[in-house]
Amino acid sequence: MIRLIESGTAALRGLLLALSISITSYAAGQEQLTLLPSPAPDNSSLSRVVANESGEIYLSWVSQDADQATLAFARLTSEGWDAAQVIGEGRNWFVNWADFPGLSVDSSGMVAHWLQMSATGTYDYDIRARFYSQDKAAWTEARTIHTDGISAEHGFVSMLPFSDGTTLISWLDGRETVHSEPPGAMTLRAAIFDKSGANISEWKLAHRVCDCCQTSSAMTEKGPIIVYRDRSQQEVRDIYATRLVDGAWTLPQAIYNDNWQIAGCPVNGPSVAAMNKSVAVAWFSAKDDIPKIQLVLSTNSGLSFSKSIVVGSLNTNGRVDTTILESGDIIVSWMDTAGEAKIMLSRFDITGGLLGTTKVAVSSASRRSGFPIIEALGNSVYVTWTDIDATPQVKVARIDY
16 A cells, blocks of 8 residues: 655757747746656656766656556657656555655666655655666666664665765664654664665764755765754754765764754755865755745865855745756756745856746645756756646756756
8 A cells, every 4th residue: 555645969959849848938047948748657746857977867756556656767868758667666655745766877877766664653664775787787676775674764865876886875764763762863874885786884974863854965076965954952953964075974064054943844855966066055944934945055065165045035835956057057946835836946156146047837835746856967957846737747847058
């Protein structure tokens, strides 16, 4: 039973333009928005878009039919979308609007993850993953990436491929929240896995974190950085970062002190993007009940960050994502809830100057609409989201800057 919990090239661009459903130009910023055909079927949602270093775009999604959930993906080529391929399916998956499957890709292979119930408790679920090696042209059997064997909450995964073919996976781990009195806290853990899915190294990165906010990771010139929402003993839930330096993780530090004290989880994690020494982190906060999307920038691989820049305020429910264009400009996606909900992209230069904002699509503030996801390829951004106007279906668009 599925548990649904509300909690390129110029040639490629030309062909996709011909295949596009609609085009809208915004003269102020000279950007062009193209709605692409979607390879996802009806009753699809929970999509992500990701690019590899060869400039290929991959779209993943979950489709649901009665009690069964299916994770599939398609690759975008010069001739359009390849035929969709199924990664995994099951009747005992934990299907969640904010904590959903993902796909990591690079030239040597892919890694996919999803959540699967481990016991009868509402939040007893494991992180399951399959690893695909280009050398073997085959997926491994599904495996649980954490080794605690405890029926508890495990999720909110981020995945980051390394140049040697290994993959860094970080996640929220609830093993310490059960079987103790009083219950312990949710922790942040990470591990490196080889192409076969073997665990090479594993760490506990933070001892007390927000229970259901997404994690995010990126590769800087100096190594990986992971960002997440911390949780102090006083219930201050600000965004923290840790970096892997010379084989050891740095002591987590706040990227900015919102001092947002909130008794429950806001289900709104941060997003980090990096290119060389440039790092951008965007997040949602609502201190004093004032909603804000904020952005900080780094020019030294995340060693230090700028003052915060307000991206959107007052009429937003967050749901941010971040990416960096080849030009070095930063793109932040977020939800504007003034009137009808809208998916927005705001563009900034490396100094934090706002270059423009684009409306991608009308959406919904409902949890069913999920989290829009963006990915840069050159000076274009691919966006995916769920249209819930009629039958839910994953949509894809490209914005050329």
